[in-house]
Amino acid sequence: MATVTLTNVRKVYDQTEAVHDCSLDIADGEFVVLVGPSGCGKSTTLRMVAGLEDMTEGTISIGDRVVNDVHPKDRDIAMVFQNYALYPHMTVYQNMAFALKLRKTPKDQIERRVLEAAKMLGIEGLLKRKPRQLSGGQRQRVAVGRAIVREPKAFLFDEPLSNLDAKLRVTTRAELKSLHHRLKTTTIYVTHDQEEAMTLGDRIVVMAAGIIQQQGTPFQVYRHPANRFVASFIGTPPMNFVEGALVRADGALRFESADASVSLGVDPSHAPDVAGAVGLPTTLGLRPQAMELAKAPTPGRTITGRARVIELLGDQMDVTCEVGAGTLVARVRAEPGLKPGHTVHMAVDPERVHYFSPGEFGDSLLTRDRAAAETTA
Ligand code: ADP
Numbered sequence: 001m002a003t004v005t006l007t008n009v010r011k012v013y014d015q016t017e018a019v020h021d022c023s024l025d026i027a028d029g030e031f032v033v034l035v036g037p038s039g040c041g042k043s044t045t046l047r048m049v050a051g052l053e054d055m056t057e058g059t060i061s062i063g064d065r066v067v068n069d070v071h072p073k074d075r076d077i078a079m080v081f082q083n084y085a086l087y088p089h090m091t092v093y094q095n096m097a098f099a100l101k102l103r104k105t106p107k108d109q110i111e112r113r114v115l116e117a118a119k120m121l122g123i124e125g126l127l128k129r130k131p132r133q134l135s136g137g138q139r140q141r142v143a144v145g146r147a148i149v150r151e152p153k154a155f156l157f158d159e160p161l162s163n164l165d166a167k168l169r170v171t172t173r174a175e176l177k178s179l180h181h182r183l184k185t186t187t188i189y190v191t192h193d194q195e196e197a198m199t200l201g202d203r204i205v206v207m208a209a210g211i212i213q214q215q216g217t218p219f220q221v222y223r224h225p226a227n228r229f230v231a232s233f234i235g236t237p238p239m240n241f242v243e244g245a246l247v248r249a250d251g252a253l254r255f256e257s258a259d260a261s262v263s264l265g266v267d268p269s270h271a272p273d274v275a276g277a278v279g280l281p282t283t284l285g286l287r288p289q290a291m292e293l294a295k296a297p298t299p300g301r302t303i304t305g306r307a308r309v310i311e312l313l314g315d316q317m318d319v320t321c322e323v324g325a326g327t328l329v330a331r332v333r334a335e336p337g338l339k340p341g342h343t344v345h346m347a348v349d350p351e352r353v354h355y356f357s358p359g360e361f362g363d364s365l366l367t368r369d370r371a372a373a374e375t376t377a
Pocket of ligand 1: 013014016017018036037038039040041042043044045
């Protein structure tokens with residue numbers, strides 16, 4: 001096991017800056033997930049750690065060793081890809097044993113490690129089969145098994161669950177997590193799926209346009225997004241955004257939307273952070289989970305709209321409401337009586353409201369709140 005450290009790493013392909021000044025300290029045994037939309041530079045970052053891609057600038061260390069000039073096979077890491085990359089003409093056993101054989105590991109040791117890994121993954125019964133005789137989920141396990149037997153310093157996973165169906169993705173995800181609890185090998189995992197990132201990572205690193213937008217525990221990033229991009233990318237259904245401005249009236253702060261359909265009092269705990277933005281264009285961020293249905297409107301506390309779409313999820317439902325010129329989605333307790341066309345009042349939990357500077361990457365105004373969360377988590 002080892003730490004992995006990226007210092008001011010940059011990658012430029014022709015004209016594209018795929019990764020822009022990326023610095024990341026990964027602790028020994030930590031499970032870190034790089035997450036972001038397609039094309040944000042997460043695979044390139046992982047491939048630079050693996051040595052499959054040269055860096056334009058920067059330093060990467062694995063343990064105490066700078067590996068910039070170390071060949072991929074000498075970096076002592078194991079990578080699992082989306083397409084598994086198993087050798088089709090070899091059995092499962094041979095696939096798993098291959099890297100050890102190349103290293104001239106004694107035969108009895110190979111056998112012990114392959115059997116141990118196979119048992120851990122529940123594939124002991126498949127060792128004589130060829131990859132084509134396996135299901136997608138079984139192939140994926142063999143690919144992981146092949147990585148485990150090498151006992152590497154770190155595992156690198158590049159979207160390893162993308163080829164599995166939704167149900168299998170969820171069970172395999174849980175298995176990977178439990179495997180990490182047992183092996184405690186430093187892991188870097190790349191995915192575009194925010195739910196996978198939240199459930200797997202000790203820490204998640206949200207990337208966009210080649211830049212690390214925020215890193216922290218899943219809870220920190222969800223509860224205290226650093227900017228609007230992170231707020232919109234992490235969490236489902238996505239956070240609602242309302243354009244408007246903060247105003248001061250009767251000694252209190254309030255957010256007013258541009259079309260006057262939303263008027264909410266600012267929670268006293270947020271007031272010191274947002275006071276400097278009074279009068280400036282500001283974006284309000286509201287998670288669907290931060291609202292609940294109310295029987296009647298309360299000035300400064302509720303938003304009133306008209307239900308347009310109602311999606312029942314079981315105990316809960318997603319209500320898409322027309323509010324002024326826009327729409328908001330609220331995830332609330334299921335209420336069978338609510339129908340499209342009805343007027344709805346949504347009570348907002350003021351402590352769970354977010355405020356951002358304008359623009360897609362507008363910074364969160366709640367900086368003290370976030371700093372406090374970072375020191376306590
Ligand atoms: P992600 O893994 O987040 O989907 P990538 O790291 O694969 O993103 O790509 C980041 C950016 O670099 C994208 O704009 C992509 O088009 C570009 N890119 C990736 N690989 C190459 C390459 N071999 N040549 C040129 N551009 C590339």
